[in-house]
Amino acid sequence: MALVEFDEWPKNGVADNNFSLDMQSIQDAATIINEAKRPIVYVGGGAIHSEASESVQALIEKLNAPTVMTLMGLGALPSRHPLSLGMLGMHAAPFTNHALEECDALIALGARFDDRATGKVAQFCPDAKIVHVDIDASELNKIKNAKIGIVADLDDAIEALSPLIDSKEADEWNDRIEQLKGEYPMYMPDLVDPTSAYGIIDHVAGMLEGETYITTDVGQHQMRVAQAYPFEYPRQWLTSGGLGTMGFGLPAAIGAALEKPEATVVCFTGDGSILMNIQELITAVEENLNVKIFVCNNNSLGLVHQQQDLFYEKRIFAANYSRAVDFVKIAEGFQMDSFDLGTCVDPMSLIANALAKPGPALINVPIDVYHKVFPMVPPGGANKEMLLRDRVTARTMNQIKQ
């Protein structure tokens, strides 16, 4: 063993700042935006990572432009903001994908046109002129050709763009959006029931106070949280996104709780996902972190089960467990407070107690495996071909296969 001395820790990395903005492109982008009758702003993870949410929000409000967010962009705009259309793409609310069909200008800020967001690319925003701002030149024109592509830090780009943009009052386009929301609403079954898949998310959100952070693993629970949770600020939402990592939720929640000891960190997870890093329960206990783990337990790999049930003629394979793991017992073994919504008489009190008591807790939430996440755009389909809960029939399946 040796003893090492040093004066100070090495400095953190500093961002390169050698981007010179192409002012002609900025001007051209402003022209497109000003001439647009039905603009939509498409915000991705880049807005969160570059901490540009404030500028993005100011721009959206100046334009009165309806805004969609990717999975990684959630929180850039509060979910309940009047201009927010929520998440787009594979599990978007029906009105969101319909709105994108009708837009004539798509302003992409820090987003990469991932297939989960676009669906069948040729049919994504088919009539829209695209203005694409990204820090990475290789993302421009990779999936969809942009009318104007701007390589820049988002804050810098918006700073240059904003003075050239005309303020817009709410107009017929905003009315059309409201109309679409009425015609194609988002349906979340059993929201009032705190023991249902959507209900647990809604009730937990309602009961949380103060600073909160939400992490998830991967699967149906993740999609439901993305659809239903009322995010309020950037970096509140921690999920693995395109890297799709089961096992992410608990360690991410631990990290967040270590960094923000005064906050409550909620990890929504699945029975499949929690098994991938379950040993970290002891880390949460040892550090006495405010991590509340809600295990959405359908005793299966839910999203895989859903796909096999819908698109593979119900041939369920390797997505169902034959024995049910007792997560409450496991948590007790790790000396963590544990609760079971399945056997309790008063779910609201149980959830309230679990959230109120400082320190880590695990709450088992039994979910019916046949409850699916809707809407869902079938693989290879266009966003407008999304399946809705009440319209899934054998005929629809056959049509999609063709």
Next chain:
Amino acid sequence: MHVCSLFARRVFNVDGVLCLPTGDVTKSRLWLRVKEDLRLEQMILQLQKLEDVLAVRRHGASHAVFERIGEYFRE
């Protein structure tokens, strides 16, 4: 190196590879002969992102470099 693994993991075939240090000992020049396919633009953009790559230049198919070295590779 990073350049070759970038092509390998995207299964973008490289017909010929030449690499030698330049007059400046800290730098090397790498010549790659590839098929001009639709993905080439994106490959060039990805190459430019690599930390070790200082510049990328595209040359026409008729460039002499592989012709001349080619003599040493005849069966």
